[in-house]
Every structure is written in C-alpha cells, then in structure tokens.
Amino acid sequence: MSTYLLQIFNGVSVSSILMLAALGLAITFGLMKIINMAHGELIMIGAYVTYVIQNIFIQYFDKSIFSLYYIIALPGAFVVAALVGYLLEISIIKRLYGRPLDSLLATWGVSLILQQLARSIFGAPNVDVKSPAWLEGGLVLGGTQLPYKRLFIIGLVIACIAGVYIFLYRTAYGRKIRAVMQNRSMAQSLGINTRKVDSITFAMGAGLAGIAGGALTLLGSIGPTLGTNYIVDTFMVVVLGGVGRIVGTVTGSAAIGIGNTTFEFFTNASLGKVLVFLMVIIFLQWKPQGFFTINSRALDE
Amino acid sequence: MKQIGNLNKAGKNNITIIIIMFLLCIAPVFLSDFRTNLLGKFVAFAILALGIDLIWGYTGILSLGHGVYFGIGAYCMAMYLKLEADGGKLPDFMSWSGRESLPWFWKPFEIAPVAVLMALVLPTLIALIIGYLTFKNRIKGVYFSILTQALSIIFVVLFVGQQEFTGGTNGITNFKTIFHFSLASGSTKLWLYYISVVFLLLAFFFCKFIINRRVGKVLIAIRDGENRARFSGYNPTIYKVFVYCISAALAGLAGAVYVPQVGIISPAEMGIVPSIEMVIWVAIGGRGSLNGAIIGAILVNLMKSGVSEKFPAVWSYFIGIAFVVVVIFMPSGLVGAFNKLKSKLKSIKINKSANPAEDKILME
Numbered sequence: 278m279s280t281y282l283l284q285i286f287n288g289v290s291v292s293s294i295l296m297l298a299a300l301g302l303a304i305t306f307g308l309m310k311i312i313n314m315a316h317g318e319l320i321m322i323g324a325y326v327t328y329v330i331q332n333i334f335i336q337y338f339d340k341s342i343f344s345l346y347y348i349i350a351l352p353g354a355f356v357v358a359a360l361v362g363y364l365l366e367i368s369i370i371k372r373l374y375g376r377p378l379d380s381l382l383a384t385w386g387v388s389l390i391l392q393q394l395a396r397s398i399f400g401a402p403n404v405d406v407k408s409p410a411w412l413e414g415g416l417v418l419g420g421t422q423l424p425y426k427r428l429f430i431i432g433l434v435i436a437c438i439a440g441v442y443i444f445l446y447r448t449a450y451g452r453k454i455r456a457v458m459q460n461r462s463m464a465q466s467l468g469i470n471t472r473k474v475d476s477i478t479f480a481m482g483a484g485l486a487g488i489a490g491g492a493l494t495l496l497g498s499i500g501p502t503l504g505t506n507y508i509v510d511t512f513m514v515v516v517l518g519g520v521g522r523i524v525g526t527v528t529g530s531a532a533i534g535i536g537n538t539t540f541e542f543f544t545n546a547s548l549g550k551v552l553v554f555l556m557v558i559i560f561l562q563w564k565p566q567g568f569f570t571i572n573s574r575a576l577d578e
Numbered sequence: 579m580k581q582i583g584n585l586n587k588a589g590k591n592n593i594t595i596i597i598i599m600f601l602l603c604i605a606p607v608f609l610s611d612f613r614t615n616l617l618g619k620f621v622a623f624a625i626l627a628l629g630i631d632l633i634w635g636y637t638g639i640l641s642l643g644h645g646v647y648f649g650i651g652a653y654c655m656a657m658y659l660k661l662e663a664d665g666g667k668l669p670d671f672m673s674w675s676g677r678e679s680l681p682w683f684w685k686p687f688e689i690a691p692v693a694v695l696m697a698l699v700l701p702t703l704i705a706l707i708i709g710y711l712t713f714k715n716r717i718k719g720v721y722f723s724i725l726t727q728a729l730s731i732i733f734v735v736l737f738v739g740q741q742e743f744t745g746g747t748n749g750i751t752n753f754k755t756i757f758h759f760s761l762a763s764g765s766t767k768l769w770l771y772y773i774s775v776v777f778l779l780l781a782f783f784f785c786k787f788i789i790n791r792r793v794g795k796v797l798i799a800i801r802d803g804e805n806r807a808r809f810s811g812y813n814p815t816i817y818k819v820f821v822y823c824i825s826a827a828l829a830g831l832a833g834a835v836y837v838p839q840v841g842i843i844s845p846a847e848m849g850i851v852p853s854i855e856m857v858i859w860v861a862i863g864g865r866g867s868l869n870g871a872i873i874g875a876i877l878v879n880l881m882k883s884g885v886s887e888k889f890p891a892v893w894s895y896f897i898g899i900a901f902v903v904v905v906i907f908m909p910s911g912l913v914g915a916f917n918k919l920k921s922k923l924k925s926i927k928i929n930k931s932a933n934p935a936e937d938k939i940l941m942e
Contacts, residue, residue: 369906379905381720386902389894554732558725
C-alpha cells in the first residue's frame, strides 16, 4: 500500500507540473483561440535557463552560495520564457487570430525551429542540472519518504496558481483579460486595448511554462525534446478540464496525472496510457466541453 | 461538376494530373534503382496526402493522427511479409521475447489477400469508432486535433510496449519475398514502384469522384459553415465520420504500399512528428486541391531527402520556417499561389497562362 501511496504522490507532483504548463495554455486558448504547439518548447527554454544560471553560478560564484542559484533560476526562467512568448505573439501569433487550426500548424513550425536552436546551442545530448542542496532528502511520513524536491514542486505550483488566481480575479488587469475572454468585441468597444491584453496574457502563459521547465530540472535531465514529451498530456488536460477557468485546469491535470499513475500501477506503462486515453474519450461522451466551461450562448463555441 | 474548392476548373485539373502521372511513369528511366525505390516511397506518401486533403482541405477537419492509420496499414502488410519470410516459423522477435506459438490475431495474415484487405479495413474500423464517438458529440476543431494527436501517442506507446506482438521499438523488418517474388531483385522493385503509381492514380480518381458528387459538396459546406449545413438538413456527423473513414483507409493503403518498398515499419513512423509532417505536405502543396496534395507530398519529401542527406540541421530549420511561412502567407499552398499568379496574368490579358503551368510542373 505504501508503494501505491508513493506512486500517487509522484502522480500528484507530475500532475502539478502539467497544471502549471496547462494553465498558460488554457488561458491563451480561452482568450485567443490559439493553440500553441510551441508551448512545450517554452518549457524547454525554462529548463535551459535554469541550466545556464546553474553554470554561471558554478563558474563565477563561490561554492558556498551555489545552492541559491535555484532561487534566481526560477524567476529567470519565467522572465526569459515570457519574453520569448511575447516576441512570438507580436511576430507570428497575431497573424493567426480566428484560425485556430492554422495557429496549431504554424506554432508547430516554431517549435521545430526552437528545438533545433536548442540543439545547436546546447548540443543534442541531455544535460543535467544539479539540484540545490536544500532540496535533497525527504520527509519521512509513516514509512514512506516523500522527497523534498517533489514537495517543493507541489508548493511552487500552488503558489503559482494562487498568483494567477489573484492576478485574474483580483486585479484590474485580470478583469480586462476575463472581459476579453468572454466577449471580445464588447470589451473592445468599452475601450480595452485587446491587442495589448492578448500579448501580455500570452507572455504570462509562456512564463508559467518557463517555471514548469525550471521545476522539471529537479526531476531529471533535460534535452531539446523535453517539451514534446509534455505537450500532448498538457493539451489533454485542457480538453478534459475545459477552457478559460482555472478550476478546470486544476481538475483536468489532477485527473490525468493521478489517472496515469494509478493505471500504470495496476497494469503497465503502455496499457496505463491507453486506459487514460479511453477514459478521456468516454468522459467526453458525457461532457464534450470538459469539466468546466464559461457559459456562452454562441453557436460556434 | 462545377468549380470545387478552388479556382481550378475540372478540365485543367486533369492536365496537371496527367503531367504528374507522366513524369512519375518515365522517372525510373532516368533514376537509379535506389532513387526509384525512394520515389516509390514518396508515391505512397502521396496516396496518404490525398486522404489528408480530403478530410482537412475539403472538410476542414485537422487530424493529427494519420500516422496511426498509415502505421496500421503498414503493420498489416508487414505481418504478412514477415510470416512469408520466416516460412512457417515463428517471427524472430517473438522467439526473442519468449513466445512459443503464433498469437491468434497473427494467423490470418499468413494469407496475402487477407493482409491487404485488413490494411484497408482495420484503419477504417478504428476511424469509424473514434470518429463516431467524437463527431457525434460535436467535438470539433482543435479539440479533435488534440484527441487524434493523443491517439497517435497512444498507439506508439502501445506498439512499443507490446514487444512480443509488434516487435517493439524495432518494428517489423527483414522481409525476403512478396507474393513469392524476391524483394531484393530490381524488377520486383520496379513492379512495386509502378503498382504504387497505379494505386495513386486510383486513389486520385476515387477522391475526385467523391468531391465531384453531392457528398463532396456537403463536405465543403461543412468546412465553410457546419451549422448552416446542419440547418439545411444534412447531418454533419455522418459525413464527417464517412470522410474520416475514407481518409483512414487511404492512409492504410499508403502504409501497405510503403512497407514492401522500404522494408521496415516501426512505431517511429506513426508518432506525432510524422503525423504532423503529413499535414505539412498537404499545406505546402495546397489544401483543397488534390493535385496540391500529391505535389506537396512528393516535393517536400524530395527536398527532405536532398537536404537532410547533407545538412540534417538545416532541414529542421527549413521545415520549421516552411510551416510558419506557408500557413501565414500562403494558406492555399503552392497550387493556390500558382493559381493566384495565373489569374493575375490572365487579368492583364497576357495569353501565356498555359505555358508557365507546364513549366512549373516540369520543374517540380
């Protein structure tokens, strides 16, 4: 039983990373109807930023403060990924509004370019990021050891979600975002600069993916195709959870993450994934729009 | 029989396909055995591109899981080829995984016609189930694309995981004969090449037949305004499931044509990356145009083998940029850009419009 609990715990920590990645995706999709296939590469960028900052610390700073690099790396990952996201939005994404399928293809092209760039800069083999010393070890709880790393990731994700929630629901800017999401033309005619809202929101989603990448470095080595491994699961979260509501993303990623671990525990890795996919299809028979949606009277939503 | 999907009139479409077919037929005269074989592989891809064009270009449904149907068709054929190569013995990868006897679902594939039939029927059946369950609930647009993408991951994971039945990551390979003709001989290869060209032609006319009928017009209506089609009394679900099945069957056929020429099928050919690459062939060639699909599939793959042989890194950049540029600036692909150019030339009354048409195709 304790192995199963540990599995579930691992499942929760994986799904919390999915949550972080899916959050940005769900918001940009809800807001702009843009499917960003390069989202996985933003995760990768976040991971490589962490790697670079680690190397800077190794090279230029004293060993005693090495462990602090991670505290700088996470905001760094957010800022760099957000910047890349912003540039992506103002150069490419803005030409694709109203063409969701095309946005999917064009951003896939972007993801190929970013992957190859990473390969050219950092080389094709995976690189390792050394976790800071203060995250080694774990919390012993009733015979099972819960690694601090995974606990930290869960805490980080909770903090990020709280931050996004406050931003979306408690600030003036968040209100603008929600207004645009619900009715773009109405928001426009009330004087909201929707172009600006779009790019800032997109950058925010990208930044969240960057943080997800930074968190992923704690769990294993990173490589140019890091994002590809997560992108489909992330999209499944969006499909399952519904678009435009934080609670949907949280529920969706919890369901996918825990579902994956549970099925894998009772069958095996390959059958587990198949079963989760079947569950999603069956679930969509019942609720085609996902767990939570923003109510709309429009026919073509 | 009027204008369908693009500016081309039916008659001009025929000229283009005749030129393409002519070029494909005489190509082996000028190419080495190796290159002909390669071109045969691209012809198989062109069959698949027709299917994708039917569902994406004409019906507006973007499937990112066509690698699965391609793969299943290919595996059906590969199972038969493997059984023939091993002459009644257990396939090698099965004995490596410790199996003693042939699994029951491998048995029918000893018979060639059954294998070929299954390469068409199995993809159709899977598409029928997946298509019905999604389209019935009006899951559409990007949601459908994401689900099909997940489908392709699922199948890759499944095929890699079930090593004793599928050969795992390595897939199925080491074939010797097809219908008791040696696969190594040049004449068999040439035959296989021409058989693929014939299948491409058949697939082309089949697709043309569909889009010129009323069903084709309903498909285009669904693409342009699904709710209007629904309110006009058509049930889009049935039409969408139908076109999804047809397109899956074409992908299966492509897989079956592909395997004997390439000699290997592995889960890597059915993953996300190949599946989305298939879509880009159609996007570059020109969605909503059957010629465009064929041209795109062959042209992109020719360039891929040309460029990536020498500079693999450049190819990634190139295809990435091509994705972005084509989607943003040339939504109807090469054929669309060409048609635009042609109508521009026509409008300033230069009567050269027919000649550049042939030049361009010849160049390609």
